[in-house]
Amino acid sequence: MNRPSTTEQPPRLRAIAIGLALTAFIGFAVPYNEFLVKGTQLALSSCTPVAILLLFVCVAIVNPLLRLARRSWALSRGELLVVFAMAMVATAVPTRGVTGMLLSMITGPHYYASPENQWAQLVLPHIPSWQIVAGGAELRHFYEGLPRGVAADWSVWLAPLFWWGLFFVALWVVTLCLVSVLRRQWVERERLAFPVIQMPLAMVEGAEGRVVPPFFRNRLMWAGFAIPLVLLSLEALGNYFPAFPAPFQKMWVLETLRGAVKIPVRLNPMMLGFAYLVDVRLSLSLWVFYLLFAFTQGWFVLVGLTSGEWLGYWTLRDAVGPIFAHQSMGAMIVFVACGLWVARAHLADVARSAWRGEPAAATGELMSHRRAVLGVLAGGFFMTAWLARTGIPLWLAPVVVLAAFVIFVSLTRAMVDGGLAVVVPAMVPLGFVLSGFGTDALGATGVVALAFTMVWAGDMLMIMMPPCAHAARIASDLPAGRGRIVVGALLAMLCAYVVSAAVTIALGYANGAADMDQQYFNAFPQYPGRVAALKLANPSGANAAGWGWTGLGAGIMAALTFATYRFPWWPLHPLGYMVSPVWIMRHLWFPxxxxxxxxTIVMKTGGIEAYRRSRWLFYGVILGQIVTAGLWLVIDLLTGTTGNQLQVY
Incomplete structure (x- = not known):
């Protein structure tokens, strides 16, 4: 870990102002790109590539120009880190993170209700009026575009955006407070690798010394940078001129067991770069467990060991998917429980500090432990009460919240320890509660309310906890003023929420949301209604088989965890088993x-020093892919080209 210099000054408040400016830019640019330009999606994963791109622009272009103009104008290393942290959390709000999912699902029930789906009778009576946008002319204008000469009535959006905004603020407060509690355990005691931000931290190292920081004077970094620059540019040119080869679009599929096992093979340079920064036992475990899963899944299909469950969207489906989704959920529960057990001494220190009321300055944390603990409790209570108000039974609402945070913590740990720059769960809270407790326990209103948890805990390509965990790791490199990370993060979240929601609504009025994006404004809006209507038409109780598979996954995870801690020679990390069924591993196992x-070869032939030198090559590979994607996005804007989407993962 980079230790902060004792002579380095704490970041000034101007860093928060600059961070807010970038946050507003992200709130505008991300939906504009995804809905109109349809270029490379740099805000579609929790590793926040767009934030890394903006940090590159600041460090490589803006800061040197400021330093040349007047030395005092240049941002310090600490200020760059605060700006970067704010950009990371802001990226988790537009489109897939919050506002895209929210605006699609709170507008869909009325707009897509029809005599055929009977939502007007089955679904709409169970939805509180403040939770969704009312039907009528304004909703049609959003989906189909404003008629000429007609002004938009923005008042119809205020109530649902306000009440959902309160829920998201509570969610973000719990997230920030939780990562504040866990920061010392993860950063200082367990010394997790945080592969996603190793390269950005190296980029700002020594940024105050010279016009050109040391990072950009490393030849090995530029050699790595050139690899994705060439490959992605060929792919981009192929979208302009079909004669050019498109190497990233190539995927080979290995088939065996009479076609029951299909293993995709694709090498993504950026994912390879992140994977290289991970401990070898973890990287071994991730690809080994994926292959074991692929063969097990194929064997289950061949012998007819299938599941008839359908647990909604974003929980594994097909013939055998729910079986492995349950196992993964059981594994996540044990994974988090074991993590809390390992951290028990630290958590006891946190409890004592919270009881004594020690200030943040005394603990060196983002906030005082008392404030963090109270934030987790108060935010969790508000989320529970909010969900109960929507119709989820009061005794089940805490289960939904706990299940969500088990998943959030598991995915965050997979990213900050396992280097999975893109990660999703095999099961979401909707599927866990539907299977584990059944529609009978929920009631009709509860089923409909549970379906709307997909707004914030459905598609988890972009969730808030990994950026917050990275922000907490970044704060560890600040000599003082760590609390400004928290202030900046909260302001960035709120700013991104307001700006991205306003921009998305304005784009819908101007262009017709239904024509902007089929996924966001045709598929996603119908998900809650479809799930609720199907489950209400086919009520069910708790699924005992599902609990059995969950228990099996928990048992396997417990055994793997025991072997990891008990036997130093044990080669496989339990994290690999937990994430093996998720769809993204099909793309990541080969990198x-x-x-x-x-x-392994580098470490055995050259030792740790050879590995440290070789990291620069992979730093360049990561940065090269992100910068090249951003460069072609600018070219697309200048040329008016749409649909030139380059591979990010």
């Missing part, structure tokens, strides 16, 4: 295999 192989 982890290659990274494991290369890193």
């Amino acid at each position: 982890f295999l290659v990274a494991w192989l290369v890193k």
Whole structure:
């Protein structure tokens, strides 16, 4: 870990002002790109590539120009870190993070209700009026575009955006407070790798010394940078001129067991770069467990061991998907429980500090432990009460919240320890509660209310906890003023929420949301209604088989965890088992295999020093892919080209 210099000054308040400016830019640019330009989606994963791109612009272009104009104008290393942290959390709000999912699902029930789906009778009576946008002319204008000469009535959006905004603020407060509690355990005691931000931290190192920071004077970094620059540019040119090869679009599929096992093979340079920064035991575990899952899944299909459950969207489906989704959920529960057990001494220190009321300055944390603990409790209570107000039974609402945070913590740990720059769960709270307790326990209103949890805990390509955990790790490199990270993060979240919601609504009025994006404004808006209507038409009780598979997954995870801590020679990390069924591993297992192989050879032949030198090559690979994608996005804007989406993962 980079230790903060004792002579380095704490970041000034101007860093928060600059961070807010970038936050507003992100809130505007991300929906504009995804809905109109349809270029490369740099805000579609919790590793926040767009924030890394903006940090590159600040460090490589803006800061040197400021330093040349007047030395005092240049941002210090600490200020750059605050700006970067704010950009990371802001990226988790537009489109897939919050506002895109929210605006699609709170407008869908009325707009897509029809005599055929009977939502007017089955679903709409159970939805509180303040939770969704009312039907009528304004809703049609949003989906179909404003008629000429007609002004938009923005008042119809105020109530649902306000009440949902309160829920998200509570969610963000719990998230920030939780990562504040866990920061010392993860950063200082367990010394997790945080692969996603190793390269950004290296980029700002020494930024105050010279016009060109040391990072950009490393030849090995530029060699790595050139690899994705060439490959992605060929792909981009292929979208302009079909004669050019498109290497990133190539995927090979290995088939065996009479076609029951299909294993995709694709090498993504950026994912390879992140994987190289991970401990070799973790990288080995990730690809080994994925292959074990692929063969087990195929064998289940061949022998007819299938599941008839349908647990909604974003929980594994098909013939055997729910079986492995349950196992993964059981694994996540044990994973979080074991993590809390390992951290028990630290958590006891937190409890004592909270009881004594020690200030943040005394603990060196983002906030005082008392404030963090109270934030978790108060925010969790508000989320529970809010969900109960929507119709989820009061005794089940805490289960939904706890299930969500088990998943959030598991995915965050997979990213900050396992280097999975893109990660999603195999099961979401909707599926867990539907299977574990059944529609009979929920009642009709509860089923409809539970379906709307997909707004904030459905598609989890972008969730808030990983950026907050990275912000907490960044705060560890600040000599003082760590609390400004928290203030900046909260302001960035609120700013991004307001700006991105306003921009998305304005784009809908101007262009017709239904024509902007089929996924966001045709598929997603219908998800809650479809789930609720189907489950209400086919009520069910708790699924005992599902609990059995969950217990099996928990047992396997417990055994793997025991072996990891008990036997130093044990080669496989339990994290690999937990994430093996998720769909994204089809794209990531091969980069982890290659990274494991290369890193093993480097470590055995050259030792730790050879690995430290070689990291610069992979820093360049990561940065090169992000910057090249951003460069072509600018070119697309200048040329008026749409749909030129380059591979990010």
